[in-house]
Amino acid sequence: MNPTPDYQLHRDPFGRLVFTAPDGEIHVGVVPVRAFPIAAPADGIALVDPHGHELAWIDRLDTLPAGLRQLIEAELASREFMPEIRRIVSVSSFATPSTWAVETDRGTTRFVLKGEEDIRRLASPALLIADSHGIHFLIRDRFALDAHSRRLLDRFL
DSSP states (O other): OOOOOOEEEEEEEEEEEEEOOOTSSSEEEEEEESSSTTTTTTTEEEEETTSSEEEEEEEEEGGGGGHHHHHHHHHHHHOOOOBBBEEEESOOOOSSSSEEEEEEEEEEEEEEEOOOEEEOOOOTEEEEOOOSSSEEEEEOOOOOOOOHHHHHHTTTT
């Protein structure tokens, strides 16, 4: 059985999250923030006020009551957009900037890679690629990509 937290969380008429502390203090515009969004997305989530002050810490999402968990997951989903690259179809050039055509878990797309420094190595074998608009694309396991994708990617690493 999941323990019930000593705080309350709900949406106001404007769609903002409202946090009510155990002492009755109300905070409007609360934001959930993942501590480890890629390595452990369901572990370590802070609820922070609009000024960035932590109001509550959630060790694991799956320990929360269903209604509260769904509210937090919906808020995270509305704020986070990180397509996962499944295949690199082509790159316009091996010099940067270059245009990449990729297949992601959200469909096919094209983006511009400004420089090799926009490819960040995460905990091996993951990579995070930032496009020219600041959208982040995740490669969870670069070694699991097909041979063609790995060859193209290796030219930039």
